[in-house]
Amino acid sequence: MLKAISGTIITRIITTVMGLLVSVIAGHQLGAEGLGTIGLIVLGITLVRLGMDLVGGSALVYLVPRVSLARLLPPCYGWAVVAAVAGWGIIELFHLVPAGYGGHVAMLALLQGISAIHLSVLLGQQRIRGNNWIAVAQSVVLVVVFAALARRAGSDAHAFVDAAYASATTALVLGTWAIRRRVPVVRHTPVDVLRILFRQGLYIQLANGTQLLNYRLSYWLIEKFRDTAQLGIYTVANQLAEGAWLVPKSLAMVLYSKISNLRQMEVQRNLTLSFLKLSMACALAIVLVLVLLPPGVFQWVFGPEVTGITPLVMLLVPGILGMAASQAYSHFFSGTARNVHNVIGSGLGLVATVGLGLWLIPLHGLSGAAITATSAYCLNAVYQTVAFMRITGARFRDLWPNRADGHRLRELLRAGSRPDRGR
Numbered sequence: 001m002l003k004a005i006s007g008t009i010i011t012r013i014i015t016t017v018m019g020l021l022v023s024v025i026a027g028h029q030l031g032a033e034g035l036g037t038i039g040l041i042v043l044g045i046t047l048v049r050l051g052m053d054l055v056g057g058s059a060l061v062y063l064v065p066r067v068s069l070a071r072l073l074p075p076c077y078g079w080a081v082v083a084a085v086a087g088w089g090i091i092e093l094f095h096l097v098p099a100g101y102g103g104h105v106a107m108l109a110l111l112q113g114i115s116a117i118h119l120s121v122l123l124g125q126q127r128i129r130g131n132n133w134i135a136v137a138q139s140v141v142l143v144v145v146f147a148a149l150a151r152r153a154g155s156d157a158h159a160f161v162d163a164a165y166a167s168a169t170t171a172l173v174l175g176t177w178a179i180r181r182r183v184p185v186v187r188h189t190p191v192d193v194l195r196i197l198f199r200q201g202l203y204i205q206l207a208n209g210t211q212l213l214n215y216r217l218s219y220w221l222i223e224k225f226r227d228t229a230q231l232g233i234y235t236v237a238n239q240l241a242e243g244a245w246l247v248p249k250s251l252a253m254v255l256y257s258k259i260s261n262l263r264q265m266e267v268q269r270n271l272t273l274s275f276l277k278l279s280m281a282c283a284l285a286i287v288l289v290l291v292l293l294p295p296g297v298f299q300w301v302f303g304p305e306v307t308g309i310t311p312l313v314m315l316l317v318p319g320i321l322g323m324a325a326s327q328a329y330s331h332f333f334s335g336t337a338r339n340v341h342n343v344i345g346s347g348l349g350l351v352a353t354v355g356l357g358l359w360l361i362p363l364h365g366l367s368g369a370a371i372t373a374t375s376a377y378c379l380n381a382v383y384q385t386v387a388f389m390r391i392t393g394a395r396f397r398d399l400w401p402n403r404a405d406g407h408r409l410r411e412l413l414r415a416g417s418r419p420d421r422g423r
Contacts, residue, residue: 040101
């Protein structure tokens with residue numbers, strides 16, 4: 001497990017840096033408005049992926065150890081196509097992305113969705129190294145191609161779209177090769193599998209959908225009540241703050257893969273608590289660095305139009321810490337088939353996002369958006385903490401760091417490196 005964690009953290013560092021480089025390139029070559037347009041394109045892709053991942057998403061990680069892979073893949077592929085077409089229609093109907101980008105958003109979502117199916121299979125098989133290598137390749141291709149295309153005279157957000165096609169195709173080819181190398185794909189009647197996938201995936205995607213709105217509903221509100229340039233500035237601040245989730249997300253992915261293959265509640269609880277504390281400590285260290293950086297650094301890195309980043313990051317700090325904790329809780333609930341608690345937590349956060357966002361963003365602009373996000377994230381984390389304690393019997397004092405944490409984490413990591421332990 002130590003190798004899995006370190007490898008995943010390194011992967012997250014690389015992909016996060018690549019994501020920031022995309023913003024750096026866009027900020028200098030396309031300006032704040034280009035940053036905002038790219039943010040809406042990425043948000044549109046994520047929205048289409050929500051419906052797509054109802055069948056082919058995180059539920060696969062849970063089901064791969066339990067159901068024949070040959071019976072899982074065909075219905076996932078078929079559903080991805082249906083969801084992409086439906087998503088395209090929704091995007092065009094409600095004008096969720098700038099004109100001319102709807103078809104590209106749907107096609108990119110389809111390519112990324114099929115690739116995500118393959119990555120979920122690798123996670124379910126605990127082949128985390130392969131998952132990481134593909135993620136790195138995908139992000140590197142995106143940056144390299146985008147950097148080349150954005151330098152052309154008259155470039156706009158279409159340069160990002162073309163780079164995204166190259167990136168998604170790379171991941172799709174590598175993922176297809178990876179799963180076929182280990183497990184042959186044989187077509188079977190998917191009826192029973194679809195029922196299982198829907199049952200497992202419904203709560204997961206309800207949680208993901210409401211959480212996406214918690215993360216990104218403010219983007220649409222900013223564009224509505226302000227403008228695309230202001231949205232571009234907020235996307236940079238949000239991306240930097242969410243960089244504090246680099247280690248928490250890395251640990252959470254390993255945690256989910258492990259918990260899905262464990263049976264004893266005590267082992268699951270201790271593993272989650274240990275990762276929870278480590279996640280929050282790492283997130284706190286990263287946001288402190290961001291807050292202490294001189295404001296001029298952000299303009300130098302992201303372009304002269306990107307201003308006011310430090311105050312926004314400071315407003316986002318409590319929420320970022322709350323979501324660092326939520327990463328551990330969410331993957332515990334998913335890995336133990338208790339996704340209803342992720343749905344409820346995200347739903348509470350969404351109520352806060354809608355209520356506060358419609359009030360604060362028109363009045364206070366980007367500061368109002370940051371306060372809204374922090375409130376939603378913290379409310380979600382509070383609910384998940386209470387649910388986790390009720391289910392596992394954990395006490396409040398178990399949530400605080402103590403001298404035994406380091407020893408317990410080392411023991412859990414040693415135990416986790418032996419697949420048969422704790423089952």
